[in-house]
Amino acid sequence: MPSISVKGRMMPESPIRKLVPFADLAKKRGVKVYHLNIGQPDIPTPEVALDAIRNFNGKVVEYSHSAGIPSYRIKLAEYYKKHNIHITADDIIIGAGASEAILFAFQSIMDPDDEVIIPEPFYANYNGFAINAGIRVKPIFSSIESGFALPPIADFEKSITSKTKAILVCNPNNPTGYLYSEEELETLRQLVLKYDLYLIADEVYREFCYDGHKHYSCMHLKGIENNVILIDSVSKRYSACGMRVGCMISKNKEVMSTALKFAQARLSPPSFGQIAAEAAIQTPDSYFEEVLQEYLARRNVVVESINKMDGAFCPTPKGAFYVVAKLPIDDSDRFCQWLLDSFEFEMQTVMLAPASGFYSTPGRGKDEVRISYVLNVNDLKQSMKVLKEALKVYPGRTI
Amino acid sequence: MPSISVKGRMMPESPIRKLVPFADLAKKRGVKVYHLNIGQPDIPTPEVALDAIRNFNGKVVEYSHSAGIPSYRIKLAEYYKKHNIHITADDIIIGAGASEAILFAFQSIMDPDDEVIIPEPFYANYNGFAINAGIRVKPIFSSIESGFALPPIADFEKSITSKTKAILVCNPNNPTGYLYSEEELETLRQLVLKYDLYLIADEVYREFCYDGHKHYSCMHLKGIENNVILIDSVSKRYSACGMRVGCMISKNKEVMSTALKFAQARLSPPSFGQIAAEAAIQTPDSYFEEVLQEYLARRNVVVESINKMDGAFCPTPKGAFYVVAKLPIDDSDRFCQWLLDSFEFEMQTVMLAPASGFYSTPGRGKDEVRISYVLNVNDLKQSMKVLKEALKVYPGRTI
Numbered sequence: 001m002p003s004i005s006v007k008g009r010m011m012p013e014s015p016i017r018k019l020v021p022f023a024d025l026a027k028k029r030g031v032k033v034y035h036l037n038i039g040q041p042d043i044p045t046p047e048v049a050l051d052a053i054r055n056f057n058g059k060v061v062e063y064s065h066s067a068g069i070p071s072y073r074i075k076l077a078e079y080y081k082k083h084n085i086h087i088t089a090d091d092i093i094i095g096a097g098a099s100e101a102i103l104f105a106f107q108s109i110m111d112p113d114d115e116v117i118i119p120e121p122f123y124a125n126y127n128g129f130a131i132n133a134g135i136r137v138k139p140i141f142s143s144i145e146s147g148f149a150l151p152p153i154a155d156f157e158k159s160i161t162s163k164t165k166a167i168l169v170c171n172p173n174n175p176t177g178y179l180y181s182e183e184e185l186e187t188l189r190q191l192v193l194k195y196d197l198y199l200i201a202d203e204v205y206r207e208f209c210y211d212g213h214k215h216y217s218c219m220h221l222k223g224i225e226n227n228v229i230l231i232d233s234v235s236k237r238y239s240a241c242g243m244r245v246g247c248m249i250s251k252n253k254e255v256m257s258t259a260l261k262f263a264q265a266r267l268s269p270p271s272f273g274q275i276a277a278e279a280a281i282q283t284p285d286s287y288f289e290e291v292l293q294e295y296l297a298r299r300n301v302v303v304e305s306i307n308k309m310d311g312a313f314c315p316t317p318k319g320a321f322y323v324v325a326k327l328p329i330d331d332s333d334r335f336c337q338w339l340l341d342s343f344e345f346e347m348q349t350v351m352l353a354p355a356s357g358f359y360s361t362p363g364r365g366k367d368e369v370r371i372s373y374v375l376n377v378n379d380l381k382q383s384m385k386v387l388k389e390a391l392k393v394y395p396g397r398t399i
Numbered sequence: 400m401p402s403i404s405v406k407g408r409m410m411p412e413s414p415i416r417k418l419v420p421f422a423d424l425a426k427k428r429g430v431k432v433y434h435l436n437i438g439q440p441d442i443p444t445p446e447v448a449l450d451a452i453r454n455f456n457g458k459v460v461e462y463s464h465s466a467g468i469p470s471y472r473i474k475l476a477e478y479y480k481k482h483n484i485h486i487t488a489d490d491i492i493i494g495a496g497a498s499e500a501i502l503f504a505f506q507s508i509m510d511p512d513d514e515v516i517i518p519e520p521f522y523a524n525y526n527g528f529a530i531n532a533g534i535r536v537k538p539i540f541s542s543i544e545s546g547f548a549l550p551p552i553a554d555f556e557k558s559i560t561s562k563t564k565a566i567l568v569c570n571p572n573n574p575t576g577y578l579y580s581e582e583e584l585e586t587l588r589q590l591v592l593k594y595d596l597y598l599i600a601d602e603v604y605r606e607f608c609y610d611g612h613k614h615y616s617c618m619h620l621k622g623i624e625n626n627v628i629l630i631d632s633v634s635k636r637y638s639a640c641g642m643r644v645g646c647m648i649s650k651n652k653e654v655m656s657t658a659l660k661f662a663q664a665r666l667s668p669p670s671f672g673q674i675a676a677e678a679a680i681q682t683p684d685s686y687f688e689e690v691l692q693e694y695l696a697r698r699n700v701v702v703e704s705i706n707k708m709d710g711a712f713c714p715t716p717k718g719a720f721y722v723v724a725k726l727p728i729d730d731s732d733r734f735c736q737w738l739l740d741s742f743e744f745e746m747q748t749v750m751l752a753p754a755s756g757f758y759s760t761p762g763r764g765k766d767e768v769r770i771s772y773v774l775n776v777n778d779l780k781q782s783m784k785v786l787k788e789a790l791k792v793y794p795g796r797t798i
Binding site: 001002003004005006007008009011012013014017040041042043044045049050053054055056058059060061062063064096097099100103107108109110111112114125128129132134165166196197198226227239240241242243244252254255258259261262264265266267268269270271272273276 | 400401402403404405406407408410411412413416439440441442443444448449452453454455457458459460461462463495496498499502506507508509510511513524527528531533564565595596597625626638639640641642643651653654657658660661663664665666667668669670671672675
């Protein structure tokens, strides 16, 4: 039998996916599983987007432009203008989700063995994209005690080598919910200027900022227009993960013309998704106001509940819909599996994401879990109760 | 300004795309351009597929399973059964078009600098996927005089090195329309067994076989189940290029579990496209019968017209909707540009694809063009008339 690739063998398996069979078994036993492990929101997709699909009156489902439907990109530029981000349709390449956009960015600016610095914990799929592109992730540590703030500049500088091509931040952050401040972005600006690096900012949670805090985009940074690559997606903004519509944005013409060649090789992004995403730009502000209220209430339930549990702690994140919580446990992988295969409280349990999967440095995150607050407030309250009970009886508890 | 990647600089620009600005200028001058350069059929997408989208009644456009919607894959296995291809839903991973499926296949079985042998001329985007995956294409020559039949086995063997991991064939072929026979597939079977290679078969034109010829699939080959990877797509079958739904299929469990990790990293294929593609499986046979009649009539117009032109020749392909024609010209890139920027006949011209872009060996295909017969018979007749007139006056004609 012919062999498979080294790259293929290196591709990580998500620690969440390893838990799925255990969740299925729990459900088979009749246990209700609260899914706090996923990034799939329960919020309805805006009707205006779904209507565009229901009213599709084309005769042929054609390829779109490789960079995306022109009218969509023009409207998208208008959307960004509202967020004080000034770009044109030509600065945008639509990808099949932010996933493809990140891959385009990695491949356009980095060669095999080049390095990208990412504060950890970070979105686990960045590892997969890095292996896919043949590049290396250099993690630098952000601590739960600091609320996962940007690590000190000295830590970045220690990690920079001749192979370093980029710094990647997710803002607001998955998995931590951390919202980077204008000052932190300014620090990154100086860093990329000093070392002539790219700054890739994954801003797919832009709309989800709480407590009156404003999102500060990488595109607001002055004087590094040729260094900045913005990654975006409609998945979270409009609760439309399945549309597979994201984009990469840059003022750097050379980067964009290079990325376009990768985009042309795969012909075009999904047409139906783009049609829906174009219509979604008309989503009324009231939609986001309601969604924000809902997520804020959920965040508060989770943060308050966790911080009341003995030996548990989580910061109060200002963005996205995740928290990383520190729990009094020996090993989060073991704990998350135990929740599914050995625990139940009133025939209920919770599925969490072990934080180990979000750290690239082995051994980190062993007493941390990521909680996605993508369930309604009542279900969240109930799942926090279940978690509290679980921590009382978990054999590997550390207090 | 930070540098872009070597890989990015290596990505080829399609010779067809270089012509697009010239076509736009011709249209601005009021010249009607017959597009014989594209792979986008004009045939309507089946209504049953479009209805499924129009009737979408979900509330949230969710991620699907990373390997594709389970019910879709189950129905897809039924579709293949009709074609005497016996697989299960687990042997299928849905990709964003055949494009993504090919990339998954390349990455799962090949490491940087590994080699894949492809008979040339071949679909130009294979080059892009190869550069993307960091692998090398080793072309072997198939001649227009043989009708683009499979090159002699000795030519394959001469090209096999320790780096060779796979042979890739497109069957029926883009750009040549050639349909490989059962005997030719058998030859490939013996070859991959002898050298322990993968056989990747891109069969997206399966439905388009003429003159009573039957398609023989790589999945019909006995005893090499672990070597075979089938690439497929709904783009051509249902004239639904914009759905971006394709797949890779293999009985090799290790290949599939590896490919699934690449699929998981990008989360899921497009949901709307999959919903439409699932419904499309119900497309009545009468649809294909009509489409086949139509394409057959078109093929005959093109083949007969070309072969009547002085110094021109094209084989009669048994599949797909392309022909590669030899013309009495000095340089097909120059000729195709000249057609757009310097020629018109009764305010009309034609846009063709220079065949040079389908050859990997420099200098080949200089007197050949690819003609896609994706226009109706009347427009095709008219464009053949225009081409004939053009050949009479082209300054670089060789007769």
